[in-house]
Amino acid sequence: MHDAYIKVARTDDIQPGKMKRVEIAGCPVLVAQVNGDYYAVADTCTHEDASLSTGSLKGELVKCPLHGSRFNVITGEVLEEPAEENLKTYALRIDGDYIFVENPNARQS
Numbered sequence: 001m002h003d004a005y006i007k008v009a010r011t012d013d014i015q016p017g018k019m020k021r022v023e024i025a026g027c028p029v030l031v032a033q034v035n036g037d038y039y040a041v042a043d044t045c046t047h048e049d050a051s052l053s054t055g056s057l058k059g060e061l062v063k064c065p066l067h068g069s070r071f072n073v074i075t076g077e078v079l080e081e082p083a084e085e086n087l088k089t090y091a092l093r094i095d096g097d098y099i100f101v102e103n104p105n106a107r108q109s
């Protein structure tokens, strides 16, 4: 049995327009704040093994630091090659001062 949501950060750990990599049960997840809302997607680029949280965030678009693919952090959609696969998105909840993200392992079981 896995908890459905895991506490990953305080809301003020991630300022507007910023992102942070967190790990949920071994899964790297990127949490970003865009226009006052928080979103969670897989942190690993779908092209190769790059951590998107070390790239740059402009509006809702994150740019991969390795070869420049862009993804929408709200929808997970890939917008620029060489990556071709969308990112997984994760449900996210705010409770008080904390951000909770859906446990990817709970989804599989």
Ligand code: FES
Binding pocket: 045, 046, 047, 048, 049, 050, 064, 065, 066, 067, 068, 069, 081, 082, 083
């Ligand atoms: S690893 Fe991200 S675009 Fe190549």
